[in-house]
Structure formats: C-alpha cells, structure tokens
Amino acid sequence: MEQATVTQPLPGRFDPENLQVTFCNKTDSEMKLAYFLFSMMGKPALVKAGGAATTLALRLGLPVKGLIRNTIYKHFCGGETVEEAQKAVQKMAGAHVQTVLDYAAEAQDTEAGFDAVRDEVLRNIALARDSRSFSCISVKLTGIGRNSIFNKLHLRKTLSPDEQAAYDRTTTRLDAICRAAAAADITVYLDAEESWLQNPMDELAEEMMRRYNQNRAVVFNTLQMYRTDRVAYLKACIRRFEGEPVILGIKIVRGAYLEKEQLRAKAQDYPCPVFLRKADTDKSFNDAIDICLENLHRVELCAATHNEQSITYLTERIQREHISNHRSRIHFSQLYGMSDNLTYNLAAAGYNASKYLPYGEVATAVPYLIRRAEENTSIAGQMGRELALLQKEMRRRKL
Template sequence: MQAERAKTSPATSQPLSFDNTVTAFSHKSDKELRFSHFIFKMMGRPTLVKILSNFTLFALKLYLPIKGLIKATVFKQFFGGENIENCTKVITQLANEGIATVLNYSVEGNQREKDFENATVEMLRIIDFAKTHSHIPNTCIKLTGIGRFELLKKAAANEKLSDEEKTEYDNFSHRFETICKASAESHLPLLVDAEESWIQDTLDRITEEMMSKYNHERAIVYNTLQMYRHDRLDYFKALIEKAKNQGFRLGVKLVRGAYLEKENERAEKMGRPSPINPTKEATDALYNRALELAIDNIDIVEICAGTHNEKSNRLLAELMHQRSIPNNHPGIIFAQLYGMSDHISFTLAKAGYMVCKYLPYGPVKDTIPYLIRRAEENTSIAGQMGKELRLIREEMKRRKDDRN
C-alpha cells in the first residue's frame, strides 16, 4: 500500500503542515478519539504518572489483579496485543493508510539464559511473520533482551571475563548473529536499539561487526545513535568513514534518547561528567546536524529518523527536496511510536514519504517495564502531551460542529 502510494510521490517542495486533524485522526472513531484524549490527559501529569508507575510495580509484587486495568488503558493505546497474531488488525489498519509496521517484542528485564533463548525464538518468529507481510519491511531488537545487562556492562568496561562469562558472551553473540543472518536471508533490515551509555560500547562493537558482515547491497543491520549524547555526531562521522573504507552500507537509526534522567543521575553519583548534552536545544541541534550528515552521504548511508519532533521531520523532508531525493526513497524512513504523533505519521504518509510505526507487543505483565519507561519518557518531552491533547480536542470539536 505504501509503495503504491509512493510511486506518485517525487521530490516535492510543498510545505508540510502537521496541524490537519482530519488527516491525523481520520482512522479513529469518536470513541477511539475520546479514549486517546483520556490517556494523553493522564500522561500530561508527570506526578500522576510517577504515582501510578510506582503503584503498578507494587501491585505486581503483591500479585494484585491489575492486568485487566492496564490492558484496557495504556496497553490498549500503545500496544498491538500480547502476541504477534494480535497485531494483525493494527498492521492492516496502518497499511490502509500507507504506513508500515515495525513489530517490537517489548519484554524487558530478562536475566536467565532460558529467557534469552525464548526471546531469540520470538525474534525469529517475527522475521518469519514479516516475510509474508509486505507491510512489515523491517524489524527491531533490544540486545539486553538476548543478553544479560551486567555481562554487557563488564564487556564494555573491558573487564576480564571468567570462563563461564566468556561462554555466556559467546552464547549472546551467537544469538545475535543468528538473528542477523535470518534478517539478511529474508532481506529484512534489523534496527538495533541503543541503550545505556555504560553498555553501549559493547553494543556498538558487535553491531558494527554484523554491519560489515551483512550490509553489502543494502543496509540490513542498523545501529541506533542517541543524539542527546554529545559524542554521537563524531561517532556517526567515524562510522561513515569505516563504511567507506570497508565497503559496506551503513544503516543508522537516529533518535534523541530514552535514558536522560538515568544517565545524568549515574554520572552525578559517580562524580563523572554526564555524557548527555547540557540542554535540549543542544540535542536538537546535534540531531538535525546528523540528519544533514546522513543526507550528505546518502550514497552510502540508509537512515531511519525516529523522532516525534515536528521541526526535525520537516527538516528531513526539506533536505530531501533540496537534493531532489524522491519522497519514497527506500533508504530514508520516518518513524514514530504507535499510539503517538499520528499528526506527524499520517501527514508524512499522505505526502508519499516512507513512514513506519513501532508497534510493541508482548504479555501485559512482562511489558510493564517498557510501558513505565515510555510513560515517564513521554511526560518529560516538553510540549508533547500538550500538542497531542490540543489536536485531539480540535478534531473532537470539528466533528461535533459538523454534526450540528
């Protein structure tokens, strides 16, 4: 569906407006719109989100029956379901609007080898499922879902591993390569998430190895750069040079970052400089410079711009137009989370750009850490909830006026 629409979408100079509520919410019924209004109104209150997050964790420890409440509220807004098959309805709905899906198995906090093996099997299931669904053009993975956090932390610090830990690390590497190989054989790009800075060197190292091995004719393995880190633009430049020298395609997903408070708190506690930019403006500037760098090197770089920032999305579209790059260029993807920023995603898709929604899924209980992290992250985004609420209210009013 998206590819068909994009055939008629050459590079265009028409300015993008993200304020058209008809475009943003035509896929939602009045009931669904009211539900989204309730969720965003609740998430626009950071103190309330914090209290509810703590209560949820406490209730789970006491085995209180709160699964139904969670499933009927935030889970319903931001998740596709508890398993792959549950997601089919949402995948089809998005495809009908020209938007692709990235299935995200969002179970976090695993510590046992058995859990890591199960997560690997699930990733391979996603790849098999995607092969038969043209509207799932790529997949994603969080490497701490298949490897123990403390082990990756130790490896990043170049600490000596015990024989048992070496075996454990080899198992982790084998799991990751199995997934990368399956992705390459299925011609499905794999977007590797970025995580905390104190394990990121390990993730960068092993992801670069897989890129050099599998990114030949196209980028199969993508690394993610969190641009709230002040060193990531230089790292991006180094990756470009490495790709040129070694002759592989560079796949990069650009995000602002998901662990800001955690990073700053750890740096302060350890008496070290924070790896995070001092201001949001500095992060915005670095993110936009990274977009420019990607487009300047589009002959070797393939990019997924994961952002809910209107200015950055508009900038990328403008850069494409300036260089006469067609809207449907296969190496340039705009990405947002399912349940958020529909005014951006649906507007871009209507203009013929390649757009995807990250669609999380997994058992309700096992996805609580992901839900809490996303909720707290979103409340910290200046103006994000306010803009979502304003547009939803405008559309609700427009529909009411039309009926009168």
C-alpha cells in the same frame, strides 16, 4: 557497494496540521481514550505514582490487568500476541504507514530467557517473510545478553571464561537474527541502551553490518543524539567503513535515559555524557541528519523522532535537493500511540513513515508502558501538543 538509485517521485509538502489525515484511523471511542490518557500523562507526579502502584498491584496479584489492557495498554500496544498485533499492522498499512514490530516483554536474565527472546524474534521474521505485512523489527541487545557483561566490555575489562562463553552465545543469537532477516528481506533496528553499556553494542552492530549490509541496510545501529559524543562517533563510523562494500544503517533518536544518565554521572563523579541543554541535543540531531545526507550513497537513515522541527528540516531538504531515492534511503518513525500528526501526514505526503508497534503479555509489557508514560511527560510540549490536536478533532467530530 553503492546501491543503484531508483528514480521515485518527490513527495508532497509535509503538513502536520491536517487533522483528517492525522486521525483517519481513530474511532470516536479511541479519540476519547487518547484524550483521557494524555490528560493524565500531563501530570508527572500522577504518572510516577501510577507507575509504582501498577507495578505493586501486579506483584501482589491484584486484578488490575483488565484495567491496564483497556486503557494505556490498548493505546500504546498492538496486542498480547503477534497475531493480535497484525490487526494494528493491517490498519496502519491501509494509510501507507509501515510497522516496526517490537517484542516488548522484559527478558529474563537467564540463558533460557535470552534464547526465548531470540526464538520469538525469529518467528516474527518468518511471519514477516511469509505474510509481507511488515518488513522491520526492533531488537534490544539486553534482551539476548547480560547487562553485566556488556558493562564489563564497555569498561574494557577482561571477561572470565564463563562470561566469554555467555557473550559468544549472545553474538550467536544476534547473528542468527540478522542472518534470517537478510534472507527474508527484513530490516533489523538494534536499540541503543545506557551509555555504560553501549560501546560493545556499537561494535556488535558494526560487525553485523559488515556481514549483512552489502546490498542494502539490513541492520541499523541506533544513535542517541543527546549524548555528547555521538556526532563524533557517526563521523568516525563512516570513516571506518570507507572503501568497504557496506551500506551503513543509521537510526538517530534523541535519547531515552536523560535523567538516569545525569544522576549516575553525578553519583559516580564522572563527566555527564549527555547534553544538559535541549538546544544542544536538537543541534546534535540535525547535525547527524546533515552528515547522513552528505553520505547518502553509503548510508540509509532512519530519523526516529517526535520533534516536528527536525522532521520538517529533513523533509524540506529532501524536496529542496531533489533526493529522488528518498523512500529507499530515508525513513521516518514514531512510537505507536504518539504523534500521529507526524506519522500519518508523512505517509500521506509520500515519505517512508513507520510506527514502532510493541506487543507482549500485559503484565510483562508494564515496564515498557511505564517508560512510555514517563518519557511523554518529559518531552517538552508533548502533552499540550497531543491534547490540542485531539481537542480540535473532537470538536470537528462534535464529540
């Protein structure tokens, strides 16, 4: 079903160098903390050792929660509860930055644990419906279903009766989330996982889109564009839905498991499913932008990236091609605590920009925080870019 075009003013020029906009929400003490953290994260060996030490300290019950809470947790998370996270939500809303709320706790691999995650997400949808303070949530399918079953389905193996029953419960949990989101006018971003789990997740995402994306993109599937097959998957997905009254929700990212994918492929002697050269990933990401823009009458696109070149490419196409319904069809997103020069300047220029805002109890959020720190060290130039911008602003403030 083709959505009616709403005429909206074209945005202004995206300027990632505007430091006053970039750091408009940062106090002097928050600037100093950010500088300290990014300085530390510029040392990969230190990040790896620190992550291992933190995990061990928590396992041994050592009193380190306060240190974590006041440093890396404070910078990358919104709080331990959704109520605490609301402060960050409101602060960002003041700068026209939207929130994608992300429950960051690692789920217990039990039916009760999966039910608990579903219930937490449903509470968040109800809060979003009633407060209208945010309109997007993130869901990890491994938080509501077993990795082993996703892997077996990925390999096209037959499930046992118990496994099939467990998978049916996973599908029911996801359907409850998507149904509630559709009724509440909330958007659901389904996270991507490792390549050996992803096929059944793609199928689930497409099924939920068929059920709930008739009038708008309630459900978004996430494509990791460092995978060599994702451009082909995107084209095939658009073909599969041709003629159906469905708005496809497509979120594109570069990818989160590069080293893990390469090591597993080498260890198990199968073709590496991810690009070995960053330039190929960059081309794949921009190719996905092109494909989505060509099909914007049937697609909503979320470009979730910290890559300034890709963002500039997309914003320039929006302006050059006078895409007047960009705010309802094209979204930009970055992680909370990173790349504020992109998010805040996109929002200031009139684009639809958001932050992924995680929350959760300190101890259970540690695996998430360690992944964020390790990802930061692996992004070419990320630490230098963050530090250079912080230094300029700190000099401007005479800190």
